[in-house]
Amino acid sequence: MGAQRHFDTISRYTTFESCLLLVKLVSGLTTAEAESAYGKAAFYSVPCTTQCGQRFRIWQGCSGSQPSDPCPIDGLYFQKECFLGYLSAVSSSDATCSGREEELVAAWGDSLHNSVDGRGLRELVASPLSNRWLVFPERVFSRIFIRGIQLRCNLLRTRVRSARHGHGGQTILCRGNCGQPESLVHILQFCWITHDARCARHNRVARELAKRLRRLGYTVFEELRAPTSTSFIKPDLIAVRERRATVIDVSIVSDGRGVTVWNEKKQKYGADEFSLAIISALRAIGCDVDFLVHQPMIISYRGICFPQSAKAVIGLGLSKVTVSDLCLLAIVGSLRTYDTFMRGTWR
Known part of the structure; x- marks a missing residue:
């Protein structure tokens, strides 16, 4: 340093x-x-x-x-x-x-x-706001800046990456005994060792988004339980203003999963049963709502915001800087998740 x-x-x-x-x-x-x-x-x-x-x-x-x-x-x-x-x-x-x-x-x-490491960066073409921390590096600590670039380019050390250099007899299976190749996406998205760290990454993004919405005058409910006929649903955030409710479910996804997760979230919370359940739950606590929409907030583990999610957040009145800050927060969360894995498997 x-x-x-x-x-x-x-x-x-x-x-x-x-x-x-x-x-x-x-x-x-x-x-x-x-x-x-x-x-x-x-x-x-x-x-x-x-x-x-x-x-x-x-x-x-x-x-x-x-x-x-x-x-x-x-x-x-x-x-x-x-x-x-x-x-x-x-x-x-x-x-x-x-x-x-x-x-x-x-x-x-x-x-x-077209490379293995850069395939997930295709999404950056349609999401320029995800690169604001690169354009203004003075807003980021130097360690996070350097490691964030390593995360974006899939350069963090894993067994799969180390095996590319031709070390004979080296196993590529996860040190957490998952039976899966120890790739970066496995560590940050699937490994059981990083489960709690992944939840913390998700929660930090959701809490920051809720804080920014409250500054704009929204009434924000976090993880409000809405009973259904068979069970209940619990969306991450419900932002209410002027009798209009916006359901926001935060997801940190793998490369190329943005469209799939967006459609799944839209289909789930767009169903009449779930929409009525949320409206009923809001009215039960004294919050009258006439209109409800669902806007998923989808960010990849590399800190790339899904374009439709960025438009939805800006449509709520938040600034472009907020979208960039949420992407950077996801990057920091991924780096913490990676560090958790390395500490938990060190020997």
Whole structure:
């Protein structure tokens, strides 16, 4: 952590004169233009410079340019190269280069989405709010930021992942004696060792959503029991305002399960018997309701919000930041679940 903070400090406080010179050399700007551009730019943190470096490499590949300075890659040079590459990519007006850049990004995306680890990231295309914590890394602790990326990319250590490196005779079965391969999705969604941690992850998301709704003036009931003809139902949240009730059931799902779970929840709570049971339970405690709708809140264990759920939450009056915060809360819960598994099976 100390080394990372030191590197970040070096990156942020690169001297003005050397950067100004490199701006002029690499981007081809005049002195006045370089001073104007550099004067308006802030010193970027490590996550930001990493993104700028990626843009710089894309721009170099599309334009056919090559690095002209064989300077060793120390902290200062890394900061300068990334910053200047970002300026070059932004200031480039070549339409052909722009088209090639889009093709290159699309090819990288297809390659990632077709891989075992990146298949679950396809859903991110339709859920940009799930990436807000990546766009604004200053709102996240550095440890959570790094491990959150590892979670998103399926890079956390498991027996299935370790076996890819060809260690002969290594078993891939779960250390919890489940008889199933010890993959990340098994640890975070199915293993008996992490059952309590998964429940805690779910409850934290539900409580945070309830707190945000109460701030908007909703009357929120948590796990209200509504008797039915054979048993009872207990949705996570029922938000009531202006004689309108919204049933919200929170689900943390596996990759690709969003549509299935959404339809199942809609079908379950959309049945006349269950809807009447909820309305009756609300009226029994003195809450008159004329209209009831169900909006499932579905987030994957990677912290990717189902698009329909994001629209539903925003439709209730909550902000886009709330959707992002709920996704980040799911990520933190998944990381805690993973740590629980590792502590419980360590030997």
